[in-house]
Each structure stands twice: as C-alpha cells, then as structure tokens.
Amino acid sequence: MFQPLRLALPLAFALVWGAAAHAQSTRGGRVKRERAVTVAADPTNPLPVIHVAQEVMTLLFFPAPIQKKTLTFDESRIRVLDAGERSVIVQPMANLEDGERQELGVFFADGRAPSRAAFVLVTDPAEVDLRIDVQRPDMACPPSAQAPAPKPEDFVLLGYLDQGGVTTSIIKNKVDAVEGLTLESSVAFRGTGWILADIQISNRPGHPAWTPREAAFSGRVGAPLRARLVAVKPGAMLPGDTRRVLAVVEMPKTNADLVFTVELRGDGERRLTIPDVHFPQPRSGETQ
DSSP, X not given: OOHXXXXXXXXXXXXXXXXXXXXXXXXXXXXXXXXXXXXXXXXXXXXXXXXXXXXXXXXXXXXXXXXXXXXXXXXXXXXXXXXXXXXXXXXXXXXXXXXXXXXXXXXXXXXXXXXXXXXXXXXXXXXXXXXXXXXXXXXXXXXXXXXOOOOHHHHHHTTSOOTTOOEEEEOOOOOOOBTTEEEEEEEEEEETTEEEEEEXXXXXXXXXXXXXXXXXXXXXXXXXXXXXXXXXXXXXBOTTOEXXXXXXEEOOOOSSOEEEEEEEEEGGGOEEXXXXXXXXXXXXXXXX
C-alpha cells in the first residue's frame, strides 16, 4: 500500500536535485557537490568519507543492486529516507558534531568482491554531498590470491541465518557406481531460504578425467531446480581422484520437509544421481 510513495520519493528527490544542481550553496553556506567515491577494496583500507548536512538529502547511487535489508547505520543519528534497488537516500537527524564519524554500510546483491560498501558520514562546514556515484574497484587478481574470510555476522546480515538456525542430515543412500562415478559421502544442509548438498565424489580408476559442470535438484512435483555448483578444488578429476563439491539452491521459505533427487552432470554426459536427499525442516516451529 506504500509502494507509490516509495517510488515517488526517489523521483521527487531527482527532480529537486535537478532543479538545485545549479545552486552554489545551501542555506547554511555549504557548497553542494556531486562526485564519485570508490568502495574500499579491503576491510583494512580507510572508508570513503561522505559529507552530510541536516538540511540536505544525500543520494548514493550504486553500480550494482544492493541488499536493502543489510543496511547498517545508527538510527539515532542518521535516517534512511529511501532505499531502492541501486540507491539510498540519507540525511542526518542533526548536523554531526566536530569529530563525529557515523558509518553506513550495505552488501551488494551479486556477492562479487568487494561484497560490502561502507562509508563514513561527517558534517563539513564548507560543503555537502548532494549525489554520490559509488564506484567498485576492479578486484581482478591472480588465482593464488585469497578472498577475505567471511565473518559470522555476515551470514546473519545477509539473511542466511535466523532463529531457525541450520539443520543437517547425513545422506546414507547407497548409490551404485554408474559411468565410473561413486558417491563417497554427503551431507544435506538447510538454512533460511537455501538448501545445500555437500558431496564427496570419486572418479574410479580406468575412467576418463571428469569435471562436474552443473547440478540440479528434482522434486516429486514441479520442474527441476538448477543449482549453483561450487568445486572446492577446481579442475578435472583424474582417474582415482576424489573431489568435494557443493550444490546450492535458493528456496522459498517453508516449514515443510524437502526431499530431492540431486544430479551432478559433467564431461561426456557422465552424471551422478543421488535419490531421496532429505533436507529437514527448520527447528523453529514458526514459518520460515
């Protein structure tokens, strides 16, 4: 019921910004600026500084969609007037005091590094930022480079964990070796809005090298769900090799038990099929 208002607010702001673009200063004498800032590539790097003022709405425009529910800021000092797919409008409750630095952060939706954009908000007596075009550094790096380790709070902020926690089950199904592929072990995980199969698979001696390429979850009804496949060790599995892969599907939140057939497909149309993989319902009795 509030959607028209939410859509109208960024538009109204854009119109006001356009009309004010030629103004040189605010009522308080601050020069209005439009500029670009680059997100810190590493958590240890200094955060970009944004100048805010009580009488001005500051628009942050992002180069990729953001996860609005991961916005973090001090609600007693800063208010977010609107958050869209790629924009945030902020305004301080009052001009920030000398030396006061307020942090605002949000995660990008695509998961690419840097995965989080964070800024320091300050009030400057001489200038205020009207529009900030957020830029993301190119994180192309050699294969040996290590991505920053995720922190426990990241999983909560991203919504992957809630009061229901994570449930697991050991996949005990006996899967006959077909096309030279053998299931060694597997564990099914289920969290908030996602399920994951952690699979240990062997390529038997005497069979050609094999690289898992895709995965799908098939239920008793409905179309198969394509999974995101993550190889813990990239590259082809040579004859006799054992490899660990993760197959992940984002699911609508439900309180029901889920049972799927998990299928891994790869080179030469060779595949491994694991039937009756059980993803237990969340521990919480409330609807997830």
